[in-house]
Amino acid sequence: MGAGAKHRLVFVDRLLATLVHLRHGATHDVLACLFGVDRSTITRAIGEVRPLPAERGCTVSPDVRLRTLAEVVDHLGAGDKTGIVDGTEIRVRRPAAGRKDRDKFISGKSKQNAVKSMVLTDGDGRVLFCSPTKPASCADITHARQSGLVKLLADGPAVEILADAGYQGLGAQSGGRVVTPPHRKFKKNAPHWYEETHERQRKAHSSRRIRVEHGIAHLKNWRPLARYLGRREHMSDIVQAVAGLLSHQQTADLTPARQIRTPSPAAILDVSLPTMHELVRGCSVTGGVVGVLAGYGWGDLSG
Secondary structure, eight states, X not given: OOOSOOOSXXXXXXXXXHHHHHHHOOOHHHHHHHHTSOHHHHHHHHHHHTHHHHHHOEEEETTEEEOSHHHHHHHHHHTTOEEEEEEEEEEOOOOOTTOTTGGGGBOTTTOSBEEEEEEEEETTOOEXXXXXXXXXXXXXXXXXXXXXXXXXXXXXXXXXXXXXXXXXXXXXXXXXXXXXXXXXXXXXXXXXXXXXXXXXXXXXXXXXXXXXXXXXXXXXXXXXXXXXXXXXXXXXXXXXXHHHHHHHHHHHHHSOGGGOOOOOXXXXXXXXXXXXXXXXXXXXXXXXXXXXXXXXXXXXXXX
């Protein structure tokens, strides 16, 4: 018991390094220079802290978090709310030559190496769920089936999920719960009246589901989700950690100040507080941490 090197970074420093890495995509070398430690220390700290916000799930109210797709479906059904689903691609580094299944990361849409995540928001564009990533060659409809969304909708409460044309076919499999744009019946020589009707229906559907694009845009403001240059194996944790942090910020922005109970960073990450000795040793960066945590809606360290 107790074997291994002790942390040179206190808990607050490790948390701050992880947040900066997730928000701005700063490399481990840069963070090591900022904190005055070795690169391996930063790598270890980020590797330990990053899964914690990923496991928190998405915050929909100060005391409710959604961690699984089943909880999201139940939440939408209980509140009689509309959900919106869409897939988003994140560019990653190309696998090395000769590696098995090297081509499966090539997107059929962008023709670039990427991974794909399924994003589910409510009607206002607030992020409710981000799935673990899949190689970009996986179709949106296949991703939805493999994640279990179709079965949850077919067997669960009556909810409405808006989707784009990439999910056409799920409506019949989910009992009409997935609503996609109207299928075009005439490919050639369509009547004039049909063109007008089809275009009006398509625009009406697009206007209803545009909010998911806003939610994805907020996710892409986090640098690693615009383009990630690290190891692809970490992408699932990164996507879900960013979704959890973003949803917490969105909830804090929409909740009246008197209803917000500011938790401590350790309560948010479900880990124990650092010792007083650690906080004293880390007092030189505590002031900077207060500002960063406040920017994410996490309050101050005295919570």
